[in-house]
Amino acid sequence: MSATADHAEERANPLARLGFQPGQVVQELGYDDDCDEDFRDAIAEITGNELVDEDYDEDVADVVILWYRDGDGDLVDSLVDALTTLTDGGTVWLLTPKTGRDGYVEPSEIGEAAPTAGLTGTTTTAVAKDWSGTRLVAPKTARSGGRK
Template identity: 65%
Template structure:
């Protein structure tokens, strides 16, 4: 996922179903703890956990970029196909576009979760 030492990572949407091993790996890679929304820090990366029943994805993405540094990225983590809370990729693409973001990469990040990298369009 490309995390680097010194990056500030804001985590949104955490719940008991999130993958704690992934969270620990990110903290190990960056050398810092994941921060919460409203911490007052500008984030290099936003880690947004999202399930279909969580509400309006567009609103969540707009909120996710409020404390994001220029050039920062949002990693949207959604349950994989067949898992509770699965989010259709077309819904992710539509919500990202409406929020002013572009989808770039989707990867398998854990056994249960996929990650979609979202960035602000260049130009």
């Protein structure tokens, strides 16, 4: 596929730039009435799978999306819980309300909580009208099977 086609696909489906791919199992934590249904539907469409919830224990998840708002409890604990079913090399997308929205989470809180949970933030981007997403991964030094 050409670079132009890749860019056209990303514009047509913004989730492609977030790394969601066909066949992935995506676990969703922290769902509530304020979550963005279009975003959820788009994930299911691109992966070809319905999102699984916190009771999922069949196998491992490739991606975890964690809806988190200020007041939802301890962020470190929530991030550690997100790692429970995550496959090696998987991604956690921490979804928080945008600035000025109810439940907004300060970036400094995310910056402090992620390393405590064993994660590193790589990208923060708008994922929906009212939500921002921070992509979190395990540091390369902690991953098994690293290159030599």
